[in-house]
Structures are given as structure tokens and as C-alpha cells.
Amino acid sequence: MKKFLPLLLILIINIPSGFCSDNSVQTSQFPNYGILHYFVPSPSVKNTNTLLFANDFFQPGKIVTRNKNIISLNGIRYNIAEDAIECQINKQYCRISSPHKISEVEINDTHYVYKKYLQNGDSIQGYLQKIYTGRQNLYVKHFIKKSNNSDMKCDIKSMFFVEKDGGLPQKVHSLRLELLKIYKNQTSSANLFMKSNNYKWNDSKALVQLVNYLEKLTADNVASR
Numbered sequence: 001m002k003k004f005l006p007l008l009l010i011l012i013i014n015i016p017s018g019f020c021s022d023n024s025v026q027t028s029q030f031p032n033y034g035i036l037h038y039f040v041p042s043p044s045v046k047n048t049n050t051l052l053f054a055n056d057f058f059q060p061g062k063i064v065t066r067n068k069n070i071i072s073l074n075g076i077r078y079n080i081a082e083d084a085i086e087c088q089i090n091k092q093y094c095r096i097s098s099p100h101k102i103s104e105v106e107i108n109d110t111h112y113v114y115k116k117y118l119q120n121g122d123s124i125q126g127y128l129q130k131i132y133t134g135r136q137n138l139y140v141k142h143f144i145k146k147s148n149n150s151d152m153k154c155d156i157k158s159m160f161f162v163e164k165d166g167g168l169p170q171k172v173h174s175l176r177l178e179l180l181k182i183y184k185n186q187t188s189s190a191n192l193f194m195k196s197n198n199y200k201w202n203d204s205k206a207l208v209q210l211v212n213y214l215e216k217l218t219a220d221n222v223a224s225r
Contacts, residue, residue, distance in 0.1 A: 001210060005088065011084070015056070019027070031089065032066075032094065033069075033071055034098070034101070035061075035063070035093040035096055035097060035098045035101050035102065036087060036089075036096060036097060037063065037094060037095055037096075037097035038092060038093070038094050039093055039094060039095055040093065040220050041086075041093050056080055057077070058074075058075030058077050058086075058087075058088045059077060059078060059106060059107055059108040060073070060074055060075075060076070060108060061073055061076040061105065061106045061107040062076075062105075063076075063085075063087075063096070063102060063104075063105050063106075064102070064103045064104045064105070064106070065101055065102060065103060066101055066102065066103045070105070073087050073089065074088070075088030075089070076088070076105070076107050077085060077107060078105075078107060078112060078127065078142075079095075080142045080143065080144055080156060080177065081144050081219040083126050083127055084096070085099070085105050085112070096131050098124075099114035099127070100114065102114050105127075106132075110129060110208070111125045111129065111130040112128065112129055112130070113127070113128055113139075114126065114127050114128075115128060115168075115169070116169075117139070117141070117161050117168055117169040117170070117171075118168045118169065118170045118171065119171050120171075123168065126141065127141075127170065128140065128141050128161060129141070129204055130210050131204065131207050131208060131211060132179065132182065134182065135164075135182075135190065136162055136163060136164045136165075136178070136182075137162070137163040137169070138160070138161070138162055138163075138165065138175050138178055138179070138202040138207075139161040139162075139169050140158050140159070140161070140175075140202070140207070141158065141159040141160075141161060142156055142157070142158055143156075143157055143158075143159065144156060144157075147155045149210060151204075156220065158175070158202060158204055159171055160172050160174060160175045160202075162175075162178055172199060174201055174202065175201070177224060179207070179210065179211070179214075183218070184215045185218075186214050186217055189213075189214065189217055190210060190214060193210055193213055193214075194206065194210060197209075
């Protein structure tokens, strides 16, 4: 027994790295940060498909956790069909597996939050795109409208939500009235901006640009006083 123990110790020290090495290599290739889950996308997911994603390709962005950690990524996108944030790290694919730990997701200057919202009287959790943050918060929810005809393409549609007084975001028909209330001194400028650029009030990208324009206009007016 006394001779056996030293031999066993030598074997343990010189044993091939095996599983321990594989785990360390996997960790270096795929850092999950405690919120990401590795997955293997199907071939169709890897291809460009505007019917599934808010942005066709993986784009630069970042994830901000609730404990204020910032994870900067070269590849990130929002999968509308599955309401999931997908990332590409070191040629590997992953998804946010713990969205309740997320404060905000930014994808190429588009901001998303994961939270509860009210739709048709039901409380649902999901990703909402931020349009405006202030006394009341304005959001857009993207979803896929499937066609009954299998030969026809599906379309990306949007629903609008308003969050007031710390309550849950509630669905509204349009954000036009809400935005014009917020920027009541800039109503003519807002309408002119949308009309001159041929933008529609149900276009979330246009609404983000409108808010940015009105914020700059307001700041310029304050500075000129």
C-alpha cells in the first residue's frame, strides 16, 4: 500500500489533460458571462432572412446586465420569430438564456429591454424596442404575422406600448399622439419631419429618428435662449 500511493500520485500528475483541458478550451472559445447559452443554429438561421430578424446580419452591439456589467460584441441580432437575442462569439453562436438579468441590449444603436407588458389584458414577458424614455416610456414590440397560405411570405408587424407611472407598458394603437403630447411645442416640426422624409408613423426606425431630431431641436432652442 505504501508503494502504491506514490505511484498513484505520479499517475495523477502526469495523466493527460483530457476533460479538464477541453473545458478550459471551450470556456476560452465561448465565454457565457453567466447569461449566454451556446446553441447550434439550423442552416436556415445562418442565412439572411428578413422574415425572422429585425436586422438581417449580426451587427455590433452590447449587453448591459442589471449589475452594470457591459459585454461588447461584434455580432448580435434580435430574432423576432423566437423573441430571442442571438450573439456570435469566436465563430460560435449563443443566445441570452437569462433575460431577467439584462438591463438593456443595444444592437447598432437600437435599444431593447426585456420586461413584462400588457396585451389584451394578459401580462406577457418579452423584448421591447425603446423609442422614448422619460416621464412615460414608449416602446415597439415586433412580431411575425404568419400567412395562412404557405406559399406566401410572412411579414414583420409592430405593436406600440406606453408605460406610465411605473405601471406595465400597455398597448396603444399608435405612438403619434403620445409623441406629440411629449413634444407639444414641436408639433409642426414633428409633422413636417415625417412628411418631408416620407416616413410612416408605424415605422419604428422612423420614430427613433424623429425622437432624436426633436431632442436636438429642443436642445438647440434651449441653448439659443
